[in-house]
Amino acid sequence: MSRILMVASEATPFATTGGLADVVGSLPAEISTNGHQVAVLIPRYGRAREAAARPVWTNLYIRVGSRVFNTSIYRAEDTPVPYYFLDYPPLYDRPGLYGDENGDFPDNPIRFGLLSRAALEVARYLFRADIFHCHDWQAGLVPAYLHNALNTDPTFTGCKTLTTIHNLGYRGLYHPGVLAELGLPAHLFRPDLLEFWGNVSFLKSGLVYADAINTVSPTYAREIQTAEFGEGLDGLLRARGAVLSGILNGADYSRWDPATDPFIAANYSADNPVPKRECKLALIREFGLPEAAMDRPLLGIVSRFTGQKGFDLIAGLANDLFNQDVYLVALGSGEPQYEGLFRWLAGQYPERVGLVIGYNEALSHRVEAGADIFLMPSRYEPCGLNQIYSLRYGTPPVVRATGGLEDTVDEETGFKFRDFSSWALMNAIREACAAWEDRKAWAKRMQIGMKRDFSWHRSAQSYSELYQRLLG
Numbered sequence: 001m002s003r004i005l006m007v008a009s010e011a012t013p014f015a016t017t018g019g020l021a022d023v024v025g026s027l028p029a030e031i032s033t034n035g036h037q038v039a040v041l042i043p044r045y046g047r048a049r050e051a052a053a054r055p056v057w058t059n060l061y062i063r064v065g066s067r068v069f070n071t072s073i074y075r076a077e078d079t080p081v082p083y084y085f086l087d088y089p090p091l092y093d094r095p096g097l098y099g100d101e102n103g104d105f106p107d108n109p110i111r112f113g114l115l116s117r118a119a120l121e122v123a124r125y126l127f128r129a130d131i132f133h134c135h136d137w138q139a140g141l142v143p144a145y146l147h148n149a150l151n152t153d154p155t156f157t158g159c160k161t162l163t164t165i166h167n168l169g170y171r172g173l174y175h176p177g178v179l180a181e182l183g184l185p186a187h188l189f190r191p192d193l194l195e196f197w198g199n200v201s202f203l204k205s206g207l208v209y210a211d212a213i214n215t216v217s218p219t220y221a222r223e224i225q226t227a228e229f230g231e232g233l234d235g236l237l238r239a240r241g242a243v244l245s246g247i248l249n250g251a252d253y254s255r256w257d258p259a260t261d262p263f264i265a266a267n268y269s270a271d272n273p274v275p276k277r278e279c280k281l282a283l284i285r286e287f288g289l290p291e292a293a294m295d296r297p298l299l300g301i302v303s304r305f306t307g308q309k310g311f312d313l314i315a316g317l318a319n320d321l322f323n324q325d326v327y328l329v330a331l332g333s334g335e336p337q338y339e340g341l342f343r344w345l346a347g348q349y350p351e352r353v354g355l356v357i358g359y360n361e362a363l364s365h366r367v368e369a370g371a372d373i374f375l376m377p378s379r380y381e382p383c384g385l386n387q388i389y390s391l392r393y394g395t396p397p398v399v400r401a402t403g404g405l406e407d408t409v410d411e412e413t414g415f416k417f418r419d420f421s422s423w424a425l426m427n428a429i430r431e432a433c434a435a436w437e438d439r440k441a442w443a444k445r446m447q448i449g450m451k452r453d454f455s456w457h458r459s460a461q462s463y464s465e466l467y468q469r470l471l472g
């Protein structure tokens with residue numbers, strides 16, 4: 001039996017900004033049923049203080065560079081595996097995870113450098129680990145510390161590291177001065193090590209030093225080895241291709257199942273889909289759309305509003321789209337440019353577009369349940385969860401054929417387009433709306449999608465196999 005310490009910046013339900021949190025919230029319990037012992041370490045942010053209220057180690061002094069941090073480790077109650085929280089209020093007791101209204105926190109390199117360094121102390125005192133499973137750039141320095149600062153420490157002899165890339169778009173880039181601040185040797189500032197176009201990249205550390213790398217879908221694992229998707233790291237990823245694999249994320253169906261979902265107007269299932277109409281009616285009322293929308297296709301969007309998600313394409317087809325006699329509800333928040341785009345749409349087509357700007361979990365369930373068709377025109381998508389949820393909710397998705405969207409949606413269950421163009425997206429939406437008119441065939445399509453299984457079980461099995469390979 002192997003012992004795995006996952007290191008990450010988010011985990012549902014304690015701290016969530018996106019799909020990473022869903023993974024770190026769900027995967028550990030599932031992996032532990034495969035005979036591994038798993039624990040998780042995340043920061044004790046302001047919003048996690050209440051849930052992580054029990055201190056299990058106090059006065060844990062951690063030296064990083066020239067500073068010594070007097071930290072504590074807390075634990076949450078009633079979790080299926082131990083969730084540990086790194087407490088150091090001056091760095092983590094803030095409302096935001098990564099920033100505030102002024103942008104990213106300037107001390108993020110030390111916030112996440114300390115997290116990585118603390119993972120090694122947690123492994124020394126609290127939870128012996130055979131494998132450090134590091135998620136994204138925030139945990140990217142764990143392998144660098146192991147290789148450079150602690151390579152002669154017998155506690156860690158034989159320990160392996162796995163870096164999981166949830167999104168290559170976030171590389172954790174900081175000025176070279178942070179190396180000294182982080183207690184890492186200056187000679188790591190080399191193009192074959194941590195240097196990336198004049199900066200230090202935390203993610204690159206995870207890619208250079210980890211014993212294995214994976215990402216969250218087989219297609220994205222291939223794509224990131226190309227210049228188009230590689231974010232400047234494709235050469236390194238090709239060089240490490242022999243240890244790079246793709247493991248699809250799963251969905252947590254205990255939270256995302258229309259048969260039991262407490263947030264939606266009526267529960268329904270593949271064998272009893274009729275109450276979905278009640279969800280649609282409740283949704284159009286909630287978004288203030290006319291009841292005529294009941295007899296037309298209702299498109300749904302739930303997303304972070306960022307360039308990655310491909311909403312630029314919608315700007316180019318608004319006229320065409322609403323000439324189709326369709327309706328749209330959108331829930332999201334993010335970059336001002338995209339919030340502005342959706343505000344413009346809602347202002348331009350008030351009878352057609354319902355918009356809520358914000359992050360609202362309950363409402364995201366109601367959009368999944370009430371919409372007829374889900375839209376994800378992503379520029380790139382490492383895995384994507386919402387298309388998996390929308391399959392289960394009988395809301396066939398229109399997706400761009402990239403990353404996890406390519407791997408989870410097929411002709412039977414949804415609609416795919418390849419070119420990143422408004423024209424290609426519009427064609428796919430047209431196709432979906434035409435298919436919606438054939439009520440019988442549509443019901444069949446919904447049913448096939450609702451029965452597809454993307455549970456964590458399969459992913460956990462793949463991670464178990466990967467851990468076993470790593471430990472030889």
Ligand code: ADP
Nearest residue numbers: 018019303304332358359360361364384385386
């Ligand atoms: P990403 O991690 O790139 O944001 P994913 O599709 O993998 O995309 O995961 C997004 C997760 O975040 C889903 O669980 C989705 O429901 C949730 N989410 C995103 N935006 C919102 C929002 N505005 N309100 C509620 N939930 C949201």
